[in-house]
Amino acid sequence: MYGLELAGEEDVFAAYEAKSAAAGVELVAPGLATAGSVTDRVETLAYTRNAIELIGRTDADVGSARALLQAAPIERQGTVAVRARDVRGTSEISTQQAERELGSVLVDRGFAVDLDDPDHLLRVLFSSGVVDADEVAIGPVPDVVGESVDVCLVGWLAAESARDFTERKPTDRPFFQPGSMAPIDARAYANVAGAGRGRLVVDPMCGTGGVLIEAGLVGSRVLGIDAQEKMVRGTRENLETYLPESAEFGVVRGDATALPLCDSGTPDAVDAVVFDAPYGRQSKIARHELAALVEGALADAHRICRSDGRTVLVADRSWREAAISTGWELEAVFRRPVHRSLDRYVHVLSEADDPPLEDPL
Ligand SMILES: C[S@@+](CC[C@H](N)C(=O)[O-])C[C@H]1O[C@@H](n2cnc3c(N)ncnc32)[C@H](O)[C@@H]1O
CATH class of the missing domain: 3.30.2130.30 (VC0802-like)
Incomplete structure (x- = not known):
């Protein structure tokens, strides 16, 4: 014990x-x-x-x-x-x-x-x-x-546990943007999603790469996607700074609702998806309304994630309905206070046993 x-x-x-x-x-x-x-x-x-x-x-x-x-x-x-x-x-x-x-x-x-x-x-x-x-x-x-x-x-x-999170403070990184996630939280979300040695972890809205740094530091192979080229370049710089030379990582420009990745079921399917949806305040929401973006990203996460994998969605509100309608089961939703006017909703999603009906009556 x-x-x-x-x-x-x-x-x-x-x-x-x-x-x-x-x-x-x-x-x-x-x-x-x-x-x-x-x-x-x-x-x-x-x-x-x-x-x-x-x-x-x-x-x-x-x-x-x-x-x-x-x-x-x-x-x-x-x-x-x-x-x-x-x-x-x-x-x-x-x-x-x-x-x-x-x-x-x-x-x-x-x-x-x-x-x-x-x-x-x-x-x-x-x-x-x-x-x-x-x-x-x-x-x-x-x-x-x-x-x-x-x-x-x-x-x-x-x-x-290594209490070294302050060494990677977002403001001290080579590339910083407001709204970057605190390393301690990024690590927790990566762990909850199933990051670990050899696991393939994807952040389809990677921003400055906070989640990918932490997932990479626990041994995962990491892949970041962002709609903005400056985020892609910045995340790459951050990953080069913090991950060991042996780490496998990639960062590409793309749309979270149409990821350049194979369907689950293929040998190199994604083990975990973790993302921090735009809050509609600071982050640019490229090409989509927020609801369509989150729903589309959840649907594509479901398409690429292996059946025993998890997705962790972090957001400023509950996306329960969107998660269920895109085929996910909610294992848990945590409402974590950030400051007086902001809570973070951490959705832990796994494969639903029964896929949702295409056209419910
Ligand atoms: C809240 S930020 C992510 C912050 C990140 N977790 C960090 O620690 O820096 C959301 C990101 O989503 C990106 N984004 C917005 N619309 C997108 C889309 N359609 N596809 C991919 N990324 C998108 C934004 O460019 C932004 O970098």
Whole structure:
């Protein structure tokens, strides 16, 4: 069993993204989840900070955590350190006291402490409060939502995600345009869509290439399309800057409603489509009315995406009807706040079992 320390404030969304790197993910408290198993993909997650190999779970108080550690079998050797965290700052725990008390349990059990470079790092993660699911517009809500919980997860650090998103701030990139997506969100959407080693990920409205950079950095082959030549050139420059030399990428000028790609079912079909639709404020909507553009892009994404693939559509409103009418099933829609006057609707789409009727009566 593993514990996951989540990042951000939207726990259901964070746990949803974590499923791209872990199996049996279950939200247990604000900012905390458990998982049956994890993969090395944890390192690529946007909204998970780290995974710990669980020793156990107790109530959120230092005495219970200490008793758990005293009773637990420990089959490790080498130096140790303890790091405690009040994940949401709501559990009224003294993390220093927790570190001292659990550290002394380890010393009593014969371990030497090395605070700077321990062989094993014990994480003690406290969280209390009510789990909310404010961001879920459509989709399953975990059982724990609405409950007031009080949880401490104790375990050995197993994997940490790279918190390097600020190194790729849109304003610092060689090519920047207003409306570029934050790297942490672009990474999360790419992960949710199924980006990963060898996967072919397409952004049919790539803008400055934010999604493609993140999908490429987790090992995907990436292809960007944009109606504007300056975006095509700019995305290419950004990808050349941030992706390793070995990365496979392409960027072409084109129309998201008529992509220059084969139908799904061919051996090199697209594994995932991710796109950020124009908001009708800043982005130029080339050749189409917004509704026709989004519907046409969803239909073409459905045409090119393999049957077990996903599309993630990010927009400033719900495109539920358009998604359904173009053959997609809505696995979930998250409504994520950007600022006071803007929410982002993140639609997670997969192949509908029954294609929609061509001409419903
Ligand atoms: C919201 S922006 C994408 C921003 C991007 N995710 C980023 O991080 O920079 C939408 C993009 O859609 C492009 N676009 C508009 N109409 C299009 C069409 N018919 N086909 C392809 N791209 C189109 C615009 O040129 C713009 O770059």
